[in-house]
Amino acid sequence: xxxxxxxxxxxxxxxxxxxxxxxxxxxxxxxxxxxxxxxxxxxxxxxxxxxxxxxxxxxxxxxxxxxxxxxxxxxxxxxxxxxxxxxxxxxxxxxxxxxxxxxxxxxxxxxxxxxxxxxxxxxxxxxxxxxxxxxxxxxxxxxxxxxxxxxxxxxxxxxxxxxxxxxxxxxxxxxxxxxxx
Amino acid sequence: xxxxxxxxxxxxxxxxxxxxxxxxxxxxxxxxxxxxxxxxxxxxxxxxxxxxxxxxxxxxxxxxxxxxxxxxxxxxxxxxxxxxxxxxxxxxxxxxxxxxxxxxxxxxxxxxxxxxxxxxxxxxxxxxxxxxxxxxxxxxxxxxxxxxxxxxxxxxxxxxxxxxxxxxxxxxxxxxxxxxx
DNA sequence: TCTGGATATTTTAGACTTCAAATATTGACA
DNA sequence: TGTCAATATTTGAAGTCTAAAATATCCAGA
Numbered sequence: 001x002x003x004x005x006x007x008x009x010x011x012x013x014x015x016x017x018x019x020x021x022x023x024x025x026x027x028x029x030x031x032x033x034x035x036x037x038x039x040x041x042x043x044x045x046x047x048x049x050x051x052x053x054x055x056x057x058x059x060x061x062x063x064x065x066x067x068x069x070x071x072x073x074x075x076x077x078x079x080x081x082x083x084x085x086x087x088x089x090x091x092x093x094x095x096x097x098x099x100x101x102x103x104x105x106x107x108x109x110x111x112x113x114x115x116x117x118x119x120x121x122x123x124x125x126x127x128x129x130x131x132x133x134x135x136x137x138x139x140x141x142x143x144x145x146x147x148x149x150x151x152x153x154x155x156x157x158x159x160x161x162x163x164x165x166x167x168x169x170x171x172x173x174x175x176x177x178x179x180x181x
Numbered sequence: 182x183x184x185x186x187x188x189x190x191x192x193x194x195x196x197x198x199x200x201x202x203x204x205x206x207x208x209x210x211x212x213x214x215x216x217x218x219x220x221x222x223x224x225x226x227x228x229x230x231x232x233x234x235x236x237x238x239x240x241x242x243x244x245x246x247x248x249x250x251x252x253x254x255x256x257x258x259x260x261x262x263x264x265x266x267x268x269x270x271x272x273x274x275x276x277x278x279x280x281x282x283x284x285x286x287x288x289x290x291x292x293x294x295x296x297x298x299x300x301x302x303x304x305x306x307x308x309x310x311x312x313x314x315x316x317x318x319x320x321x322x323x324x325x326x327x328x329x330x331x332x333x334x335x336x337x338x339x340x341x342x343x344x345x346x347x348x349x350x351x352x353x354x355x356x357x358x359x360x361x362x
Numbered sequence: 363t364c365t366g367g368a369t370a371t372t373t374t375a376g377a378c379t380t381c382a383a384a385t386a387t388t389g390a391c392a
Numbered sequence: 393t394g395t396c397a398a399t400a401t402t403t404g405a406a407g408t409c410t411a412a413a414a415t416a417t418c419c420a421g422a
Binding site for chain 1 (some may be wrong): 217218220221222223224225227228229230231232233234235236237238277328331332333334335336337338340342343344345346347349350351352353354355356357358360
């Protein structure tokens with residue numbers, strides 16, 4: 001995943017604590033618009049940087065500790081929440097990746113005996129993909145450590161920070177989904 | 182990748198005041214720990230989802246509008262901020278990707294005439310990669326629209342929300358970077 | 363029943379990405 | 393000067409990912 005502009009999202013200069021009080025003079029309209037644009041862009045770059053930093057660390061930990069990859073873990077995590085199994089298409093929608101991609105990852109997991117494709121009784125076009133018992137066992141071990149890694153990375157935020165961020169991200173996600181076609 | 186330095190596992194001054202000082206009551210401790218774990222994990226998944234939703238949309242827009250990819254745009258964005266050019270290694274550190282990856286993307290951009298590799302006068306091992314005049318022209322067009330897309334996607338958050346999120350992400354980034362080896 | 367558009371999945375080609383190995387050069391030090 | 397670990401980059405193999413085409417099936421309507 002690309003790490004856009006990782007270095008560019010630094011605060012341009014530390015703004016003193018006294019926050020500028022929404023200047024209403026018309027001349028400032030343009031500068032406020034510009035400011036707002038830059039705020040959005042900087043916010044995006046910061047969001048992306050954090051996301052990438054975390055992903056890099058999780059990926060390396062997954063590789064060194066369990067000799068597996070993030071996509072495989074993600075796929076198994078989706079299945080773990082759906083004990084009755086999922087269709088490939090539903091899986092690809094939930095993972096935000098293309099169907100072809102899911103096919104490849106599922107192939108590997110199936111080959112490793114961690115998932116199975118079962119024919120869908122109601123639709124002969126579709127498979128129902130599920131964790132095997134072994135897959136569930138393996139996933140549980142991974143999930144425990146994965147959670148520990150994540151918790152460690154978010155230690156710098158206290159409970160109130162986390163709640164605030166959760167709330168903000170939740171609102172962002174809602175409007176992102178609305179804008180989808 | 183990148184960041185050497187500060188190998189402190191714990192954020193030095195940032196211990197939040199409400200830090201639980203080893204609550205001994207077993208039931209409470211466990212439930213709070215569990216809650217906290219849950220919060221961190223959910224926060225991470227939400228962060229990742231937002232980041233992916235935005236990336237998917239930007240990628241598609243880049244493809245349909247400019248027939249290019251996100252990594253190429255990212256690379257050009259880095260160069261645009263470094264008029265004197267960058268070494269491949271510096272580029273890869275800033276983009277948070279491996280050197281081999283940068284090689285491939287740079288090859289394509291060079292082939293398209295958008296960047297050039299110039300020998301570094303001080304170090305014959307290194308190249309200095311720069312935007313060509315054409316590359317700069319093309320990038321500027323892309324950057325304008327890219328910013329417009331981003332601004333549109335963050336429209337659901339008001340200025341105060343953005344400031345709050347920026348601040349939180351900034352703190353998160355700091356401790357993520359500190360934890361790097 | 364037949365037809366045709368929609369849906370579920372796989373396949374294919376090509377781009378992105380990592381890690382590790384290979385190559386070339388630097389710089390410090392004996 | 394010669395050596396050797398460090399640095400800058402590329403290469404190669406394998407996994408991940410997308411878009412688009414191909415295949416198979418479903419289902420609604422004539």
